[in-house]
Amino acid sequence: MSEQEEHIKGFLNSSTYNQLSANQQKHAQNILTRFNKYxxxxxxxxxxxxxxxxxxxxxxxxxxxxxxxxxxxGIAVAPVLKAYQKFLGNKQLGxxxxxxxxxxxxxxKCRKAHQTLAELNGDSQKTVASGTKKQTAKHEAPQKDQLxxxxxxxxxxxxxxxxxxxxxxxxxxxxxxxxxEVATAPEFKEKDLSIADQxxxxxxxLQLMYQECHQGINQWRFADLQLxxxxxxxxxxxxxxLEILNIVPTAQALFDYLKRTDKIDMxxxxxxxxxxxxxxxxxxxxxxxxxxxxxxxxxxSYIQSQGVDTDNVNKTEKWMDAHQSQVAxxxxxxxxxxxxxxxxxxxxxxxxxxxxxxxEKDRQLLRKKRVPQGIKFSKKRRKKRKK
Numbered sequence: 132m133s134e135q136e137e138h139i140k141g142f143l144n145s146s147t148y149n150q151l152s153a154n155q156q157k158h159a160q161n162i163l164t165r166f167n168k169y170x171x172x173x174x175x176x177x178x179x180x181x182x183x184x185x186x187x188x189x190x191x192x193x194x195x196x197x198x199x200x201x202x203x204x205g206i207a208v209a210p211v212l213k214a215y216q217k218f219l220g221n222k223q224l225g226x227x228x229x230x231x232x233x234x235x236x237x238x239x240k241c242r243k244a245h246q247t248l249a250e251l252n253g254d255s256q257k258t259v260a261s262g263t264k265k266q267t268a269k270h271e272a273p274q275k276d277q278l279x280x281x282x283x284x285x286x287x288x289x290x291x292x293x294x295x296x297x298x299x300x301x302x303x304x305x306x307x308x309x310x311x312e313v314a315t316a317p318e319f320k321e322k323d324l325s326i327a328d329q330x331x332x333x334x335x336x337l338q339l340m341y342q343e344c345h346q347g348i349n350q351w352r353f354a355d356l357q358l359x360x361x362x363x364x365x366x367x368x369x370x371x372x373l374e375i376l377n378i379v380p381t382a383q384a385l386f387d388y389l390k391r392t393d394k395i396d397m398x399x400x401x402x403x404x405x406x407x408x409x410x411x412x413x414x415x416x417x418x419x420x421x422x423x424x425x426x427x428x429x430x431x432s433y434i435q436s437q438g439v440d441t442d443n444v445n446k447t448e449k450w451m452d453a454h455q456s457q458v459a460x461x462x463x464x465x466x467x468x469x470x471x472x473x474x475x476x477x478x479x480x481x482x483x484x485x486x487x488x489x490x491e492k493d494r495q496l497l498r499k500k501r502v503p504q505g506i507k508f509s510k511k512r513r514k515k516r517k518k
């Protein structure tokens with residue numbers, strides 16, 4: 132038994148534990164085991180050395196990301212963590228308790244968002260099984276050395292775009308040509324990203340606008356530009372944090388280049404620049420997060436844009452329950468290019484959930500035992516017995 136396991140065992144037999152409610156006692160061991168695990172893995176801190184900053188980060192990270200965690204579990208987290216640290220006598224107890232209380236509403240939003248996201252992924256799998264979802268090849272995540280896969284058909288149906296969409300083959304040629312131009316165009320010089328990374332972002336942007344929004348160059352709409360640049364691209368499983376920070380500068384360089392070469396007109400140029408005018412702040416925030424947290428944050432931002440006070444957990448959950456179809460449509464739209472990756476991640480989580488927990492055997496039983504041996508007499512003793 133490790134030192135932290137001994138601490139948990141001592142806490143579960145303490146008067147501090149007895150002061151918790153029945154629900155808090157029910158979840159206490161699971162909460163502390165999970166929290167200690169992620170605190171050790173993510174911050175290399177044992178349970179006697181927690182800091183307020185580390186506690187807040189763990190509360191909204193993988194600790195709360197399991198969709199199987201219930202509402203009663205979430206309610207019990209804060210009081211159990213505070214009681215545990217009080218039991219251990221942490222010197223920063225006051226600051227830690229304050230940090231826990233401040234982070235509790237955000238943690239509960241994250242838990243609810245992860246549950247909804249898992250439900251959406253489950254719905255996606257059912258849709259695939261029924262044959263109503265688009266071809267899987269379309270949703271595979273792009274590798275660094277290739278574009279997002281083109282649709283199977285040579286020409287996409289486009290019920291909304293006012294201008295006819297060019298065939299996929301011609302669009303692919305145009306993307307390839309622009310990628311080559313990025314290497315020499317002055318608009319892409321002296322940037323924080325390498326030419327190869329800028330080429331990757333440019334190609335992904337152009338392909339996603341064509342593939343997901345059915346819009347070619349000079350056909351882009353404001354809302355779809357924001358959808359692709361601000362939401363889809365930051366969720367690319369292969370994108371780096373530095374690339375997220377440079378989505379906006381790279382997009383502006385592309386717009387400047389296309390305007391200079393007369394590939395887009397002044398009206399399109401104006402719309403494109405307007406779409407990224409206030410985007411950098413949110414990109415900075417997304418770049419500081421892991422991918423799962425980015426997904427959660429984008430969901431919360433969407434809910435907030437609907438006039439919901441996301442600081443109020445109860446109101447947020449009620450709104451999400453009443454607008455499940457609306458939230459599902461939004462999440463499918465931003466996750467659409469990465470559908471295959473999402474299904475793979477869900478499958479891995481389901482496998483991990485069903486794996487049996489290894490039972491630690493008693494060390495006394497594992498100790499190597501001596502093989503029993505017969506009694507031996509010394510030579511002298513044997514000689515004496517012969518006489």
